[in-house]
Amino acid sequence: MPTxxxxxxxxxxxxxxxVVLWCTPVVKSIGLKSGHVDRPNERKIHQRPMVRLGGISIFGGTLTALLIVWWTGGFGLLPFDKEWEVWGVTLGGIAFFIIGLLDDLFNLSAFGRLIMQSSVAGIAWGVGVRIDFLSIPFDGLVEIDPWLSLPITIIWLVGMANAINWIDGLDGLAAGVSGIAAVVMLIVALFMEQSAAALIAAALAGG
Structure with a gap:
């Protein structure tokens, strides 16, 4: 990996x-004034309404960071195929963010959200964001057939997106778990010299 x-x-x-530190108070103020809040219920631990639009700050920070790296020439240091993968992940992230934002604003049905997320995951697979290998205990990495890669990739992407959504019952819990995961991915990617993955993880970890 180039120094x-x-x-x-x-x-x-x-x-x-x-960006996140600057945006968070602004987004919080807008959310409270517009009434887009998560009210306490039996699944929630918080005792007062919490703003539901916190993902805007994290998304804004991550996207801005990647655009700054691209604008200053950082993407040019990546192999062409890896640069394309970064753009694919970024565009997929934008689509997933839009779905999440629409859900926060309009409370989408679970089925409608699942269809949109699965469609985005399928497109992401088409541009190269895919699971081609599985780690099998005592057997190492096993390559999987392309016809099996598609459903596994869709299940993983949609499952991860919804897993984060489901654990968001405490203010800051989902963001904290995501942040820890991003730091771990950053460390692993750096050790494995996966520069493109490390770049995305660094942007996520900062959020």
Whole structure:
């Protein structure tokens, strides 16, 4: 991995963190004034309404960080296929964010949300964001057939998106779990010299 890429990982992390710290109070104020809040119920631990639009800050920070890295030439240090994968993940993230935002604003039905998420995951698979190998205990990495890769990728992407949504019963819980996961992915990606994955993880970790 080119040494200069490590600098871009740091830039992505710091840029994302700066945007999130600046945006969060603004988004909170807008959410409270507009009434887009998560009210207490039997599944929620919080005792007062909490703003439902916190994902805007995290998404804004992550996207801004990646755009800054791209604008300053960081993507040019990646192999062409890896640069394309970063754009694929970014566009897929935008689509998933829009679905989540629509759900926060209009309370989409579970079936409608599932159909939209599955469609986005299928498109992401088509542009190269796919699971081609499975780690089998005592057997190492096993390559899977393309026809099996598609459903596994869709199930994983949709499952992860909804898993984060389901654990969001405590203010900051989903963001905290996602942040820890992003840091772990960043460390693993750096050790494995997966520069593109590390770049995305750094931007997410900063949020």
């Amino acid at each position: 200069q890429l490590y600098l871009y990982h740091l830039i992505a992390f710091l840029a994302s963190m700066t």
